[in-house]
Amino acid sequence: MDSNNLVHFESIFVFCEVVIISCTIYDVARKAGVSIATVSRVLNNSELVSEKTKQKVKMAIEELNYTPNIIASALTKKSTLTIGLLIPDISNPFYSELSRGVEDACNDFGFNTVICNTDYCIQKETAYINLLRQKSVDGFVITTAHYNDENVINLAKDKVPLVLLDRNIDKSSGYDIDVVCSDNVTSGYLATNHLIQLGHKSIACFLGPPQIEVNIERARGYVKAIKEACLKIVPELVAYGDFKLDFGYKKTLELLNRGLRPTAFFAANDLIALGIIRALKSVGFSVPADISVVGCDNTILAELTDPQLTTINQPIREMGYYATELLIKKLKGERSKSEKIIFNTELVVRKSTSVCKKIGVIN
Numbered sequence: 001m002d003s004n005n006l007v008h009f010e011s012i013f014v015f016c017e018v019v020i021i022s023c024t025i026y027d028v029a030r031k032a033g034v035s036i037a038t039v040s041r042v043l044n045n046s047e048l049v050s051e052k053t054k055q056k057v058k059m060a061i062e063e064l065n066y067t068p069n070i071i072a073s074a075l076t077k078k079s080t081l082t083i084g085l086l087i088p089d090i091s092n093p094f095y096s097e098l099s100r101g102v103e104d105a106c107n108d109f110g111f112n113t114v115i116c117n118t119d120y121c122i123q124k125e126t127a128y129i130n131l132l133r134q135k136s137v138d139g140f141v142i143t144t145a146h147y148n149d150e151n152v153i154n155l156a157k158d159k160v161p162l163v164l165l166d167r168n169i170d171k172s173s174g175y176d177i178d179v180v181c182s183d184n185v186t187s188g189y190l191a192t193n194h195l196i197q198l199g200h201k202s203i204a205c206f207l208g209p210p211q212i213e214v215n216i217e218r219a220r221g222y223v224k225a226i227k228e229a230c231l232k233i234v235p236e237l238v239a240y241g242d243f244k245l246d247f248g249y250k251k252t253l254e255l256l257n258r259g260l261r262p263t264a265f266f267a268a269n270d271l272i273a274l275g276i277i278r279a280l281k282s283v284g285f286s287v288p289a290d291i292s293v294v295g296c297d298n299t300i301l302a303e304l305t306d307p308q309l310t311t312i313n314q315p316i317r318e319m320g321y322y323a324t325e326l327l328i329k330k331l332k333g334e335r336s337k338s339e340k341i342i343f344n345t346e347l348v349v350r351k352s353t354s355v356c357k358k359i360g361v362i363n
């Protein structure tokens with residue numbers, strides 16, 4: 001076969017391939033001898049269709065190798081049955097557990113999930129939101145990285161259904177925005193009070209980014225416990241950074257190198273706590289014999305480290321599931337008023353904290 005014929009043959013082949021794949025709901029209805037509406041009911045598992053008719057339609061779908069055209073159904077039903085989830089750090093186990101809850105809820109309610117990692121970058125968040133809006137997602141579940149996130153306000157102004165998960169923004173109460181988070185003030189209080197009850201009076205507090213409400217609230221809980229015990233707040237022992245192991249590690253070494261030696265640390269998440277423990281061990285301290293450490297989140301890491309981490313449990317998966325359920329119920333018209341739901345947290349005592357045996361050095 002010469003090259004011209006080959007090109008001609010390939011173009012016919014490609015054309016035929018396109019014809020086989022692009023059969024429509026109309027072809028299925030015609031082959032099964034039913035209406036379009038009946039095929040649509042079968043595709044949506046309606047109970048209004050007899051078993052006999054269901055089998056006829058399913059056989060036609062199989063023989064024609066029909067796959068529902070998502071864009072076409074979006075144009076007719078104005079729904080792609082898709083939720084966009086934006087998270088700030090996909091490498092943090094907290095977000096894999098949170099995403100698990102969102103995805104489970106989407107599965108249970110017949111929706112798909114598109115997960116986007118924003119890396120705490122507002123430009124990436126903006127680009128993902130624009131992309132998902134072009135793809136006509138039905139709504140958003142957003143764990144924002146910024147307390148004054150204009151993207152969220154713009155979505156609310158455009159009446160795009162959304163829920164803020166784990167983190168709130170400063171203007172949410174003025175818009176139709178659901179918020180699902182945990183009691184972060186109590187988390188900070190429980191962690192710090194646990195250390196105070198063990199006799200610690202010199203307690204450092206390492207937090208994530210200051211532009212996130214979660215950290216402002218956990219710091220508030222830390223201050224509340226310190227003041228309640230009539231202890232002093234030592235500014236040099238309180239630091240904002242990021243929710244990463246490296247921040248906990250480097251900040252601890254910096255503190256020790258300045259001659260500051262608290263007897264305990266409260267870390268605003270488990271990764272920071274692991275960084276603190278690694279730094280303390282690297283310069284010969286024993287945890288908790290010399291210095292106690294408490295984290296926050298209670299991700300899988302808390303059980304895997306040595307010593308196992310005393311931490312604050314957040315109902316992570318439940319928060320993700322419940323937030324998504326709220327959004328889907330709003331999409332289905334089953335609820336309208338926006339709510340702020342705050343989940344309780346609790347102290348989980350493991351092996352990284354013990355009674356204070358030494359006096360801290362804070363001068």
Ligand code: RIB
Nearest residue numbers: 094166214243268269297
């Ligand atoms: O580990 C990530 C932290 O940021 C968690 O504590 C969670 O609450 C999120 O806000």
